[in-house]
Amino acid sequence: MLSELLQGTDSGGLLVIQDTCRYSGRDLLRSFISAALSRGDVVHVLGFDVDEEELKDGLKTPDSQALHIHSAYADPLGWNDHSAFTVNNFNLEELTNLVKQTSDLKPATLVIDSLSWVLRHVAPPAVCRILHQLRKGGAVRTVIALLHADLHQRGTVGSLSHLASSLITVAPGVRANEAVAKITKHLKSGKVIQDEEIFSVNEDLTVIVHSKHPEHKQNDAEEEQMDPTANLTFNLRLSDSEAEAKNKLTLPFVFSKEKSETFSRCFFFKHCKTFQFYLKCIKCKNNCFVLQENRSTSSRYGFWADSL
Amino acid sequence: MFTELNSILNASPDSITPGELIVVSDRQSDASFLVHHFLSFYLRARCKVCFLGLVQSFCHYSAVSQRLGLSLTQAKERGQLVFLEGLKDSLSILIPQERNAESQAMDFLQDPAAGLRSLYEFVQSSVTGSGSSEDWGPPVLLVDDLSVLLSLGVSAGAVLDFSHYCRATICSQLQGNMVMLVRCSGEEEEEDGDEGSERLLKGLTHQCTLTLHVQGLPTGFCKDIHGQVEVCRRRRRGDLQHNQNKLFQYKVHDKGASFFARGTSSAVL
Structure with a gap:
């Protein structure tokens, strides 16, 4: 759906690109400018956030007659007294005049970079009203605005999202250079279409849509990750035969019935002064086990291997 | 100036990247060692430096710079450094008897709602004014720190306006650099x-264009690692967006700081 929006097949409206400080939506915005210029539309840009050079950077026809940049970057509030356009000029009459004085009879595309700057100085209800009236006014066919969503309260972002006929929320993608766009489009019939696409912006500001189903893409990426249990030098699980052999094995120092019988048969006790009992094997005549009296709980005995 | 940090940031006093805006932030930690680094870095690079010291006195910065091998007093006398001592100047506004009407920079204290135009005009005049005979390099603005302005009653929007104007003048028009420190007190992900x-x-x-975010260690206090710094480079003009994040742990020494990859502290290895 992103490429449809770029082609501008629909009949205008308000398109809002929402970004956060994790991923800037300005590349996508400039792609929209580039696409509109290549269609032959007249484009007016209100630049607050970045200077004219950066906006034009990468455009195929930066000196096109159809591109009019009204830069308020250097002096947006009129502090230096040499700005043609300031944020105070952001009202319906001046914007309409601005668009009408240069363009022909053809309705123009108005790009706002960014609405966040405007919202800092113009009250949100007034901004919404101006944007709504611009669409109704006839001089402007499409308004494309960038909005840094994390700079505003949720209510402000929400009301602008409701006003927008198309809303693109951009976020960083899994891989470098890729980003995820969540697109919400309100049709005139009242139907709402939602879509999610992975895209990247090239240096010549063309947009490549990689996938329409990012969920699958993400799963693939997860599967592509290396399996940490591959190429191990040992087995994590036993096979059936190994498990059987393991169960058969009797561990040393486990006291079983047969062992106790062996003890009673082949050892005799030798008392020692230090409260220790030596168990001596009759056959080999060696001290095989030491039996020590446990003083705290005198009823129990512990076994130690002495010279096995 | 910390040479290790220079190699991490690919910077050297001999070649300054024009138009760079560096944001230094900290959360539950102290990033002021980075301010001292940048101050000595730009003074060594022979830039014209405007320093808005709002949290400490001149003596403090001077003493730290002395340790890093620089004399702020000399830099001031040569006209390389313009130092705004916020503590002193705000006092002369708040207690009118002592007012000597030297600078208009802190006039916003009388009416914080009116914005920071006076402070911007001070910055503009100090970076464009040629008060010295020597020819200095591109202008640099250092602010320590911006969140103090919030405490003084200025709104966040007004501070952003101020930083926008400084950026338009210094980074875009004069091709200089800016370093701004912001302190965040709250927990992360607080909506x-x-x-x-x-x-x-x-x-x-x-x-x-570049953020340096200083945090304490998420695993708690450690004697040999003072915290971690996240270096995130945002896009520059010319190349398309690729946000690179790098995370380093650091230890601040008496005369510098060492940076190392996570888990490679000498105390661990």
């Missing part, structure tokens, strides 16, 4: 929205 310093930091992050 309050009305927290001024969070909004300020996000607004600056949208404007900047």
Whole structure:
């Protein structure tokens, strides 16, 4: 759906690109400018956030007659007294005049970079009203605005999202250079279409849509990750035969019935002064086990291997 | 100046990247060692430096710079450094008897709602004015720190306006650099929205080219690792967006700081 929006097949409206400080939506915005210029539309840009050079950077026809940049970057509030356009000029009459004085009879595309700057100085209800009236006014066919969503309260972002006929929320993608766009489009019939696409912006500001189903893409990426249990030098699980052999094995120092019988048969006790009992094997005549009296709980005995 | 940090940032006093806006932020930690680094870095690079010292006195910065091998007093006398001592100047505004009407920079204290135009005009005049005979390099603005302005009653929006004007003048027009420190007190991922310093930091992050975010160790206090710094380079003009994040742990020494990859502290290995 992103490429449809770029082609501008629909009949205008308000398109809002929402970004956060994790991923800037300005590349996508400039792609929209580039696409509109290549269609032959007249484009007016209100630049607050970045200077004219950066906006034009990468455009195929930066000196096109159809591109009019009204830069308020250097002096947006009129502090230096040499700005043609300031944020105070952001009202319906001046914007309409601005668009009408240069363009022909053809309705123009108005790009706002960014609405966040405007919202800092113009009250949100007034901004919404101006944007709504611009669409109704006839001089402007499409308004494309960038909005840094994390700079505003949720209510402000929400009301602008409701006003927008198309809303693109951009976020960083899994891989470098890729980003995820969540697109919400309100049709005139009242139907709402939602879509999610992975895209990247090239240096010549063309947009490549990689996938329409990012969920699958993400799963693939997860599967592509290396399996940490591959190429191990040992087995994590036993096979059936190994498990059987393991169960058969009797561990040393486990006291079983047969062992106790062996003890009673082949050892005799030798008392020692230090409260220790030596168990001596009759056959080999060696001290095989030491039996020590446990003083705290005198009823129990512990076994130690002495010279096995 | 910390040479290790220079190699991490690919910077050297001999070649300054024009138009760079560096945002230094900290959360539950102290990033002022980075301010001292940048101050000595730009003074060594023979830039014309305007320093807005709002949290400490001149003596403090001077003493730290002495340790790093630089004399701020000399730099001031040569006209390389313009130092705004916020503590002193605000006192002369708040107690009118002592007012000597030297600078208009702190006039915003009388009416914080009116914005920071006076402070911007001070910055503009100090970076463009040629008060010295020597020819200095591109201008640099250092602010320590912006969140103090919030405490003084200025709104986050007004501070963002101020930083925008400084950026338009210094970074775009004069091709200089800017370093701004913002302190965040709250916890991360707090979705309050009305927290001024969070909004300020996000607004600056949208404007900047490089962020250095200093945090304490998530695993708690450690004697040999003082914290971690996240280096995030945002896009520059010319190349398309690729946000690179790198995370380093650091230890501040008496005369410098060492940076190392996570888990490679000499105390661990």
